Amino acid sequence: MSEEGNIKKFMFVNRKAPYGTIYALESLEVVLITAAFDQDVSLAFLDDGVYQLKKGQQTKGIETKNFSPTYRALEGYDIEKLYVEKESLEARGLSEDDLLVDVTVLGRKEMGELMDQQDVVLSF
Amino acid sequence: MLHIINKSPYTNSALDACLRVAQGGDILLIEDAVYAAVSGAAEKQVREAMKQFKFHALQGDLEARGIADRVLDGVNKVDYSGFVDLVANNKNCQSWL
Numbered sequence: 001m002s003e004e005g006n007i008k009k010f011m012f013v014n015r016k017a018p019y020g021t022i023y024a025l026e027s028l029e030v031v032l033i034t035a036a037f038d039q040d041v042s043l044a045f046l047d048d049g050v051y052q053l054k055k056g057q058q059t060k061g062i063e064t065k066n067f068s069p070t071y072r073a074l075e076g077y078d079i080e081k082l083y084v085e086k087e088s089l090e091a092r093g094l095s096e097d098d099l100l101v102d103v104t105v106l107g108r109k110e111m112g113e114l115m116d117q118q119d120v121v122l123s124f
Numbered sequence: 125m126l127h128i129i130n131k132s133p134y135t136n137s138a139l140d141a142c143l144r145v146a147q148g149g150d151i152l153l154i155e156d157a158v159y160a161a162v163s164g165a166a167e168k169q170v171r172e173a174m175k176q177f178k179f180h181a182l183q184g185d186l187e188a189r190g191i192a193d194r195v196l197d198g199v200n201k202v203d204y205s206g207f208v209d210l211v212a213n214n215k216n217c218q219s220w221l
Contacts, residue, residue: 047141108144111145112147
């Protein structure tokens with residue numbers, strides 16, 4: 001699978017807020033595994049998934065691991081394609097400045113077109 | 125692209141999100157999502173989306189819920205082999221969660 005010329009486009013679609021359920025953390029785990037196989041990985045954040053990237057997460061009070069710094073470390077695994085849907089951000093009163101990592105903000109149409117181009121789409 | 129939805133449109137935003145973002149293709153309604161395939165508050169949204177998407181619903185799930193006889197015109201009923209055909213005939217697919 002990791003052979004040269006056999007690289008697939010993987011997209012991880014994240015639509016859930018962190019901490020309330022395990023989806024966000026599990027997505028991150030699978031993203032890192034996929035990166036180890038030298039695939040073309042991109043992450044999409046829609047709906048409550050945009051909350052995963054909110055700056056200033058402090059989890060001490062809920063005694064849960066704060067995994068938000070991991071998004072900043074993805075660059076080190078050559079995962080640099082992070083896409084956030086504009087409409088989802090705006091609906092939650094957020095802007096790009098509220099996010100803890102550099103992302104590409106896309107309108108819903110561009111996001112849909114990007115999904116169409118993928119070989120594999122995994123939803124979390 | 126094939127979009128697979130498995131949650132009721134009345135308790136979950138998966139169908140809403142799919143219809144907002146996706147740019148056409150096939151939508152297959154399975155499990156509790158088959159409630160979107162019959163008349164109800166979600167009907168208007170589904171009828172509007174039919175201009176852009178081809179809707180399918182899994183026969184077994186419709187029958188299990190007693191609603192197989194009231195499926196909206198334009199929704200294609202499929203059995204499990206039809207499900208496989210949809211997956212095989214599309215370049216890619218996405219299960220919306």
